[in-house]
Amino acid sequence: MSLTNDYIKQRLVEKFGEALTSFEESFDVLTFTAPAALNLKVMQFLYDDEELQFRFLTDLTAVHYPHLPDAELAVVYHLYNFREKVRLRMKIFVPVAAPQVFTATKLFESANWMERETYDFFGVDFVGHPNLKRILNVDEMTYFPMRKEFPLEDQSRIDKDDEMFGR
Amino acid sequence: MARPVQHNTKVKMVEMPKGYSGEGFFATSFDKVIGLARKNSIWPLPFATSCCGIEFMATAAAHYDLARFGAERMAFTPRQCDLLMVMGTIAKKMGPVLRQVYLQMAEPRWVIAVGACASSGGVFDTYSVLQGIDQIIPVDVYVPGCPPRPEAILDGFMKIQELVGQESLRRRHSEKYKELLNGYGIQ
Numbered sequence: 001m002s003l004t005n006d007y008i009k010q011r012l013v014e015k016f017g018e019a020l021t022s023f024e025e026s027f028d029v030l031t032f033t034a035p036a037a038l039n040l041k042v043m044q045f046l047y048d049d050e051e052l053q054f055r056f057l058t059d060l061t062a063v064h065y066p067h068l069p070d071a072e073l074a075v076v077y078h079l080y081n082f083r084e085k086v087r088l089r090m091k092i093f094v095p096v097a098a099p100q101v102f103t104a105t106k107l108f109e110s111a112n113w114m115e116r117e118t119y120d121f122f123g124v125d126f127v128g129h130p131n132l133k134r135i136l137n138v139d140e141m142t143y144f145p146m147r148k149e150f151p152l153e154d155q156s157r158i159d160k161d162d163e164m165f166g167r
Numbered sequence: 168m169a170r171p172v173q174h175n176t177k178v179k180m181v182e183m184p185k186g187y188s189g190e191g192f193f194a195t196s197f198d199k200v201i202g203l204a205r206k207n208s209i210w211p212l213p214f215a216t217s218c219c220g221i222e223f224m225a226t227a228a229a230h231y232d233l234a235r236f237g238a239e240r241m242a243f244t245p246r247q248c249d250l251l252m253v254m255g256t257i258a259k260k261m262g263p264v265l266r267q268v269y270l271q272m273a274e275p276r277w278v279i280a281v282g283a284c285a286s287s288g289g290v291f292d293t294y295s296v297l298q299g300i301d302q303i304i305p306v307d308v309y310v311p312g313c314p315p316r317p318e319a320i321l322d323g324f325m326k327i328q329e330l331v332g333q334e335s336l337r338r339r340h341s342e343k344y345k346e347l348l349n350g351y352g353i354q
Contacts, residue, residue, distance in 0.1 A: 137295060138259045145294045 072096035206332035212248035216255030219282035
């Protein structure tokens, strides 16, 4: 029996009921939104279930939506079932003022790097991560560069010599 | 019948510095002799991080032949090198590494910034890229281009040779030079 998106959705709704919202399919990948507090429970269910078997974390990243009040930061999980070759996308939304999300490192070792990277660029605070510090940017950086809160061209910058490299 | 191996008979020698000569002696100043020796035996340290590095490989290979300038001896230890050739984008995270390499070089040392990125950050006008290596180390010659052709790199190299050949032996001990280094936080 092949695993269909309808069946996955049915199983998720049976288990979590109204908690999961915004079910949709884009490019044949089932996508849904979960409450931030439930992210680990949903992933653990998807992992443990004998039929679903989503046991590989393909990707983990964040998106900044400045226009959504109290849900500015979306953390996106891409899960994969190797046996059935089925993908799944889960989103959780947290306010940018309190971006606390439970870490997935206990479930997937690969989340360690990706959560550090997501913290580095978006400032998502992964609660329980064993080593949450910057990974790609310089340690001295005081901001989260991929958040959409910066003007395209920062006129106050002093590290670009306007006299020689006029802009 | 012509010999199968042709020898190059058009070998160019560097010109003798000005001085006084007589039978059995030649007198000139240390500045000129040491400058002459230094400029024709520069040991480059290639610090290549991107496409300018590829152009440098062409520069060092047979067609453009950096060896013609006495610089065929690339060394990958900063302690023995005279010329730091920075070729490519230097991310801010790479900055301390580059600086450490510069600090490990013995005096006298020269630096050439090859390409737009090393000189000014180039097209990478962004939070993660150093906007020119002269923010962390002093630079003697800038080579423009994105990437510069090997001819341009050779031109920059010859500019360095001019600087090396004409440098006063006292320059590295001067107050002005110390000020320059202090400006970069180097003692």
